[in-house]
Amino acid sequence: MTSNGSNGNFFMRGSVALSALLVAGTLASAPAVAQDKYPSRKLDWTIAFGPGGGNDIMTRTIISIMEKYKLYPDKIVPENRAGGSGAKGWGYVFSQKGNPYHITSTSGSFITTPLQANTPWTATTFTPIALLASDDGVIMVNGKSKIRTFKEFVDQAKAKPPAIGGIGTVNVEFIVPKLLSERAGFKFDYVAFNKQGELTTALLSGALDAAMSNPGEVLGLLQSGDLRAIAYTGKKTPKALGNLPTLAELGYDLGISMPRGLVMPPDVPKEAQDWWIAAMKKVVETPEWKEYIEKQLLTENVLYGEDFRAFLQKTQGTFADILKKSGAIK
Amino acid sequence: MDIFSNLLIGLSVALTPVNLAFLFAGVMLGMVVGIIPGFGPAAGIAILLPITYGMNPTSAVIMLSAIYYGSMYGGTITSILLNTPGESSSVASTFDGYPLAQQGRAGPALVMQAVASFIGGTFGVILITLFTPLFSLVTRSFGPPEFFLLVMMGLMTLIAMIDGNWRYGVISALIGFALGTMGVDLETGQTRFTFGSAEMIGGIDFIPIAIGLFGLGELYYVFYQGMHLEGAGIVQYRKEKRFWPEWRDYVETRFTVVRASILGFFIGVIPGAGATIASLMSYSLEKSLSPTPEKFGKGAMAGLVGPEAANNAASSGAMVPLLSLGLPGSAATAVLLAAFLMWGLTPGPLLMTEKPEFAWGLIASMYLGNMALLALNIFAIPLFVLMIKLPYRILAPAVILICTIGTYSVNGSMLETWLMFAAGLVGFFMKLYGYSPAALVLALVLGPLAEQSLRQTLTISRGSFGIFLERPASIWIMGVTVVILVAGILLYRKRQ
Amino acid sequence: MRGEGTLRAGFLLAILFLAALYTYIAFTELSYLSSAGRLGPGFMPRIIGVALVAMCALSLHADAKHRGAEHSVAPGWRSAAVLALLSGVLVALLEVLGGLVSMMVFMGAALWILNRGRPLQNVLIAVLLPVGTHVVFAVWLKASMPRGMLPFLS
Numbered sequence A: 001m002t003s004n005g006s007n008g009n010f011f012m013r014g015s016v017a018l019s020a021l022l023v024a025g026t027l028a029s030a031p032a033v034a035q036d037k038y039p040s041r042k043l044d045w046t047i048a049f050g051p052g053g054g055n056d057i058m059t060r061t062i063i064s065i066m067e068k069y070k071l072y073p074d075k076i077v078p079e080n081r082a083g084g085s086g087a088k089g090w091g092y093v094f095s096q097k098g099n100p101y102h103i104t105s106t107s108g109s110f111i112t113t114p115l116q117a118n119t120p121w122t123a124t125t126f127t128p129i130a131l132l133a134s135d136d137g138v139i140m141v142n143g144k145s146k147i148r149t150f151k152e153f154v155d156q157a158k159a160k161p162p163a164i165g166g167i168g169t170v171n172v173e174f175i176v177p178k179l180l181s182e183r184a185g186f187k188f189d190y191v192a193f194n195k196q197g198e199l200t201t202a203l204l205s206g207a208l209d210a211a212m213s214n215p216g217e218v219l220g221l222l223q224s225g226d227l228r229a230i231a232y233t234g235k236k237t238p239k240a241l242g243n244l245p246t247l248a249e250l251g252y253d254l255g256i257s258m259p260r261g262l263v264m265p266p267d268v269p270k271e272a273q274d275w276w277i278a279a280m281k282k283v284v285e286t287p288e289w290k291e292y293i294e295k296q297l298l299t300e301n302v303l304y305g306e307d308f309r310a311f312l313q314k315t316q317g318t319f320a321d322i323l324k325k326s327g328a329i330k
Numbered sequence B: 001m002d003i004f005s006n007l008l009i010g011l012s013v014a015l016t017p018v019n020l021a022f023l024f025a026g027v028m029l030g031m032v033v034g035i036i037p038g039f040g041p042a043a044g045i046a047i048l049l050p051i052t053y054g055m056n057p058t059s060a061v062i063m064l065s066a067i068y069y070g071s072m073y074g075g076t077i078t079s080i081l082l083n084t085p086g087e088s089s090s091v092a093s094t095f096d097g098y099p100l101a102q103q104g105r106a107g108p109a110l111v112m113q114a115v116a117s118f119i120g121g122t123f124g125v126i127l128i129t130l131f132t133p134l135f136s137l138v139t140r141s142f143g144p145p146e147f148f149l150l151v152m153m154g155l156m157t158l159i160a161m162i163d164g165n166w167r168y169g170v171i172s173a174l175i176g177f178a179l180g181t182m183g184v185d186l187e188t189g190q191t192r193f194t195f196g197s198a199e200m201i202g203g204i205d206f207i208p209i210a211i212g213l214f215g216l217g218e219l220y221y222v223f224y225q226g227m228h229l230e231g232a233g234i235v236q237y238r239k240e241k242r243f244w245p246e247w248r249d250y251v252e253t254r255f256t257v258v259r260a261s262i263l264g265f266f267i268g269v270i271p272g273a274g275a276t277i278a279s280l281m282s283y284s285l286e287k288s289l290s291p292t293p294e295k296f297g298k299g300a301m302a303g304l305v306g307p308e309a310a311n312n313a314a315s316s317g318a319m320v321p322l323l324s325l326g327l328p329g330s331a332a333t334a335v336l337l338a339a340f341l342m343w344g345l346t347p348g349p350l351l352m353t354e355k356p357e358f359a360w361g362l363i364a365s366m367y368l369g370n371m372a373l374l375a376l377n378i379f380a381i382p383l384f385v386l387m388i389k390l391p392y393r394i395l396a397p398a399v400i401l402i403c404t405i406g407t408y409s410v411n412g413s414m415l416e417t418w419l420m421f422a423a424g425l426v427g428f429f430m431k432l433y434g435y436s437p438a439a440l441v442l443a444l445v446l447g448p449l450a451e452q453s454l455r456q457t458l459t460i461s462r463g464s465f466g467i468f469l470e471r472p473a474s475i476w477i478m479g480v481t482v483v484i485l486v487a488g489i490l491l492y493r494k495r496q
Numbered sequence C: 001m002r003g004e005g006t007l008r009a010g011f012l013l014a015i016l017f018l019a020a021l022y023t024y025i026a027f028t029e030l031s032y033l034s035s036a037g038r039l040g041p042g043f044m045p046r047i048i049g050v051a052l053v054a055m056c057a058l059s060l061h062a063d064a065k066h067r068g069a070e071h072s073v074a075p076g077w078r079s080a081a082v083l084a085l086l087s088g089v090l091v092a093l094l095e096v097l098g099g100l101v102s103m104m105v106f107m108g109a110a111l112w113i114l115n116r117g118r119p120l121q122n123v124l125i126a127v128l129l130p131v132g133t134h135v136v137f138a139v140w141l142k143a144s145m146p147r148g149m150l151p152f153l154s
Helices: A010-021 A026-035 A054-068 A084-094 A109-116 A150-159 A172-184 A196-204 A215-224 A270-283 A287-295 A305-326 B003-014 B017-035 B041-048 B057-082 B088-102 B106-141 B144-161 B166-180 B206-224 B247-252 B254-269 B275-289 B301-317 B319-325 B331-342 B356-379 B381-389 B392-411 B414-433 B437-460 B472-495 C003-028 C043-065 C077-097 C099-114 C119-140
Strands: A043-047 A076-080 A102-105 A127-135 A138-142 A163-167 A189-193 A210-213 A227-232 A258-264 A299-304
Touching: A043 A054, A043 A084, A054 A076, A054 A102, A054 A127, A054 A258, A054 A270, A054 A287, A084 A102, A084 A109, A109 A258, A109 A305, A127 A270, A127 A305, A138 A150, A138 A196, A138 A215, A150 A172, A150 A227, A163 A172, A163 A196, A172 A189, A172 A210, A172 A305, A189 A196, A189 B437, A196 A210, A196 A215, A196 A227, A196 B106, A196 B144, A210 A215, A215 A227, A258 A270, A258 A305, A270 A299, A299 A305, B003 B017, B003 B106, B003 B356, B017 B041, B017 B057, B017 B356, B017 B381, B041 B057, B041 B206, B041 B331, B041 B392, B057 B088, B057 B106, B057 B301, B057 B331, B057 B356, B057 B381, B088 B106, B088 B275, B088 B301, B106 B247, B106 B254, B106 B301, B106 B319, B106 B356, B106 B472, B144 B319, B144 B437, B144 B472, B166 B437, B166 C003, B166 C043, B206 B331, B206 B392, B206 B414, B206 B437, B206 C077, B247 B254, B247 B301, B254 B275, B254 B301, B254 B319, B275 B301, B301 B319, B319 B331, B319 B356, B331 B437, B356 B381, B392 B414, B392 C077, B392 C099, B392 C119, B414 B437, B414 C003, B414 C077, B437 C043, C003 C043, C077 C099, C099 C119
Parallel strands: A043 A076, A043 A102, A163 A189, A163 A210
Antiparallel strands: A102 A258, A127 A258, A127 A299, A138 A210, A138 A227
16 A cells, blocks of 8 residues: 555545445445536546556556546546455455445456455456456467467377466466367467566477467567467457467457456446546547557457456356366366 | 677666666665674565665666675674674684684774675676676576476575574475465466465565564574673774784785685575575685694684685675576575566576666676775775664664564565564574574575476476486586585585 | 473474474365376475474474473573564554554654663654654655554554
C-alpha cells in the first residue's frame, strides 16, 4: 500500500480507511452514488502487482491517456496492492462490492490464481468492462534446427515427441502446446522454467526442441537468427515479427490467451459499467494506445462488457480442464 | 571481442555524475554496513532495495554492488580495532590484525589492509573484465543438465562453510532446503505447503529471511553477549602512534598480495564458495609458505594482508557466475541477484550482449569504487573510528527499526514482516547454539535451483541420467569439479 | 545454571516437531511421481523431510551424550530479550498505529530501557530518526509504508 502522502483531501482518506475497516464496504459509498451523476469522485485504481511489471505499465499508460484526453473528470489514483500472485489486489477490489469508484487491470494470474488458491472470487465474479489486448507468444526453435516451418515441426513431433519449454506450468505457455498437441495429434514433454533467461539459454544450448515465449523477450535473438519463430499464437501477428503465420492461419484456432483488460467490483451499477465501456472505446482509438500495443508486442484484441465475461469464462474453463487432467490442480 | 572499447563504453556510463554519486553513496554505505558487527551486506542490500525504486536500473545496481564490495573493506576495521569481525569474511583478519593493533601498529595495519583490499579488489575486477565475456560465451551452451551440475558444485562448498558442529550445519542447510520447497511446484504447477493461502503461492521469499537472520538475529546475539554494555571493546587506535606502514611491510608482503589475489578470485568464481572460504584458505596458505610461521597469530603482516586481498578478490570473482549464469555464491550475492531481477536485468549468458551498457557500466564502476574505497580507508579512518565508538544500545534499536520498515516496504506485506521477525528469533538461537544461518540462506536459494534443474534434465532426457555424459559441456563441468575436489582435499591434508 | 542445555534441546525439539509435520505432509499430500511419470512434487520434500528428522534425532542423541560443562547464561540476556520483545511489538503495531507512530513508540521505549538517564538525547532520537526514515521511504522514495487503522495515522 503506497502512502499517497499529501494528495487527496483528509476527509476522503478517512472514509476509504473506514470502509476498509467495515469489511464489505457497502455501507460507506452506496448512498453517495445515488445522488450524483457518475463519475463525480476520485477513482481508486488497484494494480495487483508491483511497480514496473506488465500490469503496472499498462495501467499507468491508460491513466496517462485518460488524463491527456480529459476523459475522467476527477483524479485517478493508482495503488500497487501487490502480493499472492494478484490475490491481494484483486481480493481488495472484490471486497469493494458495488462501489463504482474502484477499478483494476487484469493479467494472466487473474485466471490462474483462483484456480490455485482458495480465493472467494474467480475471474468471472467481477463486473467486466473491456478486454483491451492479449499477451500472446511465439513458438520457436533453435536457429540451427532443421525445422523451418510449423508443419515440419508437427511432422517431426509425430515421429519423435519433442521437449517444449515455457515459463511456469499454470500458464498459457503450457496450455497452448497442450491444446495444440491434442489437435495435431502428437505427444510432447513440457519443461517448465522460472525465468526467461533460463528458458532462452536452454533452447540455445540445444537441450530443448522448441519453446513458447513472449515475443518481446526474445525479439533480439529472433532477429539475429539465433532463434527461429515458427508460429504466433495470437489473433494477429505484431509488425515486428514480420509475416510469421498465426496458429489460426495454420488451421489451429485455439482462442486462448492471457487477458489484459479492466474489471470493476461485482454488482456495480450498470450506469458505471456503461460509462467505462464508452471511455475505453475512446482510449483504444488514441495513437498513444496504438504505440503501447506495438512497443509491448501485444495483440490487439478488444471485447466489451459481457463479451469479455464470456471470454474469461471460456479461458477459465479450458485452463481448469487441462490443469485438472495434468494434476496441477484438484 | 573488443574488451577495451567495451570498457570505455562502461566508463562513459559509470562516469556520469548521477552514477558517480550513487557509486560513492554505495561505497560509503558499504563501509558502514561492514563496520556494524552482525549486520552484513546481505541484510544491508536487502533493506536498501526499496530505496532504489525511483532510480534507473544501472545506477541502482552500481550502488547495490558497491555496498557489497565496500562491506569487504569495512568489515576489517572492527577486526583490527575491536577483535570483532564486521563480516564473516573478515574473521581471518582478526587473527593477526588485532595483535598488530595491540602492539600499537593499528595505523599501519589499517593502511595495509586498505592497500591489500584495493589490490585484491582491482585485480579481481581486471580478471572479471577478461573472463566474464569469455564465460558468457561458454555458458551459451549451458542447459538444465549443466546448470544442475553447477548448482551441485555450489552445494558441495556448503560443506566447507559449515564449521563447528557438523550435525547442526547439516540441519541448517536442510531447513533451508525445506523452506525452498514451499509454494508452487514449477514442473507440475501443484502447490506445496501453502495451506490454501494465496499469499504463499509465491513461496518463501528469502529476503525477509536474510534480513531476519543476519540483521535482527545477529543483533540480539551481540546484545546477549553484553557487547552493548559500557566499556566493552577497546579501541586501540591512537593518533600519536606512527600511522604509515614501514617500507619493509610492503616488501615482505609483495608476493602475498599476488598469491592471495589469484587464489581469492578463483575461489570466488566457484559457485557457492565465497569470500569467507577464500580468506581462510589464503591465511593457511600464507602460514604454510612463510619462513616464520610461528609469528602468525602474533601480529604477522602477511597474515592480515593475505586474507584481505583474498576476500576482496573473491568478492569480485563471485560476480562472474552471478553476471554470466545468474548463480549466486553467497547470501549477499543472492540478494544482489534478487536486485538485478527486480530491475528486469536477468543475469545470464545473454546479459553481456543484450545489455552491454549495463554490464560494462557495472564493471567499470567497480574500478572506480575500489579507488574510492582505498582513499576512504586511508583518509577517513578517524571518521569510521568515531562510528565504532557510537554506543551499541542506540545503534541496535535504530538498525532494527530500519530492518523492519525495510522489509515491509519491499512488498508491503505484513506476512513477510512477521516472517522477518520470526527469522530474527530463530537466527539468534542458531547463532547461540552454533547452527549456520549462512548455510540455511544459501540452501534456500540453491535448493530450488537444484530441484528444478534436475527435474528439467530428467524430463528432457525422458528419465535417463545418461544425458550428463552425452553433452560436452556437462562432461567439462564434471571434470573441473573433480579437479577442485582433489585440490581441496590435498590442501586440507596439508593444513592438518 | 541448568537452563542452557535444556533450552538447546528445546530448540532442537521444536525443529524436530516442524520437520515431522513437514515430512507428514510430504508423504500424504504430495506424490512421488508426476502424472507424466517423471519426478513429482513430493520427490525432494520426502528426501529433505526424512533427512531432517533423522539429523535432528541424531543430534538430540549426540547432545545428550556429550552433555559436558554447561554454560551459564550470558550477562546481556535481559537486554537481548527486551530488544526481541520490542521488535515484536513494533511489527504488531505497524498496521495499527501506522509506520511513523509505531517507529516513534518503538524507538522511545527501546531507548528508555536501554539508554537510561539521558531523556533529552532519547526523545530527540525517538522523534528525529522515525521522521527521517518516514521522509526517506514514504515521501522521497514513495515506497510502501504501513498505514494505521485511524485516518490521521497514515
